Amino acid sequence: MERNTTQFLDLSTYIDKLDIIGDIHGCYHTLVDLLYKLGYKNINGVWQHPQRIAVFMGDYIDRGIYIPQVLDLIKNMVDNGKAIALLGNHEMNLIGVYTLDRNGQPLRSHKKLRQHHVTIRVLEENNLHFWIEWFKKLPLFIDLGKIRLVHAAWHDEYIDIIKHYFPDNYLDGNLTLAFDRSSQISKALKYILKGPEILLSPDILGKLKRIQPSYKLKEARIRWWDNIPDNPTFRQATLLIPIDEKVPEDIKALYKPYPEEAPIVFFGHYSLDSDPHIIRHNVQCVDFGVYKKNFLAAYRYNGEQVVKEENLVYVPYNEQDIVLPSPH
Numbered sequence: 001m002e003r004n005t006t007q008f009l010d011l012s013t014y015i016d017k018l019d020i021i022g023d024i025h026g027c028y029h030t031l032v033d034l035l036y037k038l039g040y041k042n043i044n045g046v047w048q049h050p051q052r053i054a055v056f057m058g059d060y061i062d063r064g065i066y067i068p069q070v071l072d073l074i075k076n077m078v079d080n081g082k083a084i085a086l087l088g089n090h091e092m093n094l095i096g097v098y099t100l101d102r103n104g105q106p107l108r109s110h111k112k113l114r115q116h117h118v119t120i121r122v123l124e125e126n127n128l129h130f131w132i133e134w135f136k137k138l139p140l141f142i143d144l145g146k147i148r149l150v151h152a153a154w155h156d157e158y159i160d161i162i163k164h165y166f167p168d169n170y171l172d173g174n175l176t177l178a179f180d181r182s183s184q185i186s187k188a189l190k191y192i193l194k195g196p197e198i199l200l201s202p203d204i205l206g207k208l209k210r211i212q213p214s215y216k217l218k219e220a221r222i223r224w225w226d227n228i229p230d231n232p233t234f235r236q237a238t239l240l241i242p243i244d245e246k247v248p249e250d251i252k253a254l255y256k257p258y259p260e261e262a263p264i265v266f267f268g269h270y271s272l273d274s275d276p277h278i279i280r281h282n283v284q285c286v287d288f289g290v291y292k293k294n295f296l297a298a299y300r301y302n303g304e305q306v307v308k309e310e311n312l313v314y315v316p317y318n319e320q321d322i323v324l325p326s327p328h
């Protein structure tokens, strides 16, 4: 089997030398700040560390305008064996709006193009198609035994479905089922790339707008790693929703808590707006919301059994990065 160039690096050789970097969303200057802080240098156009490997957790595009620079930097590292880049839900969405089914219809509705307005504006059309092909080759998850890496959420059964459907671990072949919401493979991809969610009612959204004006989603993201109590409140069951009303759905049907004794799982996606902190001994989010002008974070993994606060390295949003609001 021909090896996919984005996955040729044997990460198991670097298991105790990984720098796991959160969602960048076009914030190139902040990324350079973080790489400097981690001891990486630009040598002949390739950012690198003498001993370590970077793992990028997906969501390179949308929101910030320096997307071409971010993509070039990451692809150069990947091509030179200095980094691995995972697929994020934003890249998956972009693939969907530009891939046609056999009737010539996009796999993901063009009504969803608005999410990508910055990406489409800053990439030339040719480059847009080049990058979409590159995204299709990015790994969907990585399981190194001792640690696991995925854009949003880990779920053993869904990972097994993905392994079965995409044995090369990237979005190759016919993607129709992957974007058909009723299929098992689309549910599996949605879980690992977006994490489990609940749709918010207009009533809850209204309350949220008053207490948390920065909240822009229509869904609530479930704390999937937690053993959430029965009949929980939004505050207990979700992220970034400090409301003490009960969740009206059976939350247990929507997610599977991540076991306390499982390997450490690293993910991005959640754009947390607090200071970077440890989530749980075997659960670590590395996305602290750079596009919200918070932090770009990395976890420096050195082979430990439980995550440690001192291995979180982060830099504040760099004002040279320009983030454009999503149109409504």
Ligand SMILES: [Mn+2]
Pocket: 023, 059, 088, 089, 090, 151, 193, 268, 269, 270
């Ligand atoms: Mn994401």
